[in-house]
Amino acid sequence: LNSDEQVLEAVKEQEVLRSIVPPFKGWSGKTVFRLENGQVWEQRRRGNYVHTSGSTEVRITKNFMGFYRMELLESGKSVQVQRLK
Secondary structure, three states, rough: HHHHHHHHHHHHEEEEEEEEEOOOEEOOOOOOEEEEEOOOOEEOOOOEOOOOOOOOOOEEEEOOOOOOEEEOOOOOEEEEEEEEE
C-alpha cells in the first residue's frame, strides 16, 4: 500500500457509517445495537435517549484512547459503545 492507501485504510478502521436495524427506540443502559452490515455493538456507559422517528443512520468513531462512540447523525446524540460482533 502506498501512503494514501494506508491513510484511507486507517480512516476506515476509525469510522463506521451504517444504519441501525429497526426497531430502534433509543438507548437506556445496556442497549444492543444491530447494524445493517451485521455488526453488533453494545452501550458501554450509562445514558438514556428516546428515539421517536426518523433516520437510524449512525457514525461510530474510535478515539485516541481506543474507545468507540456511536453518534446518531440525525439528532447528534451520542453514546459510548463496544463491539460484540
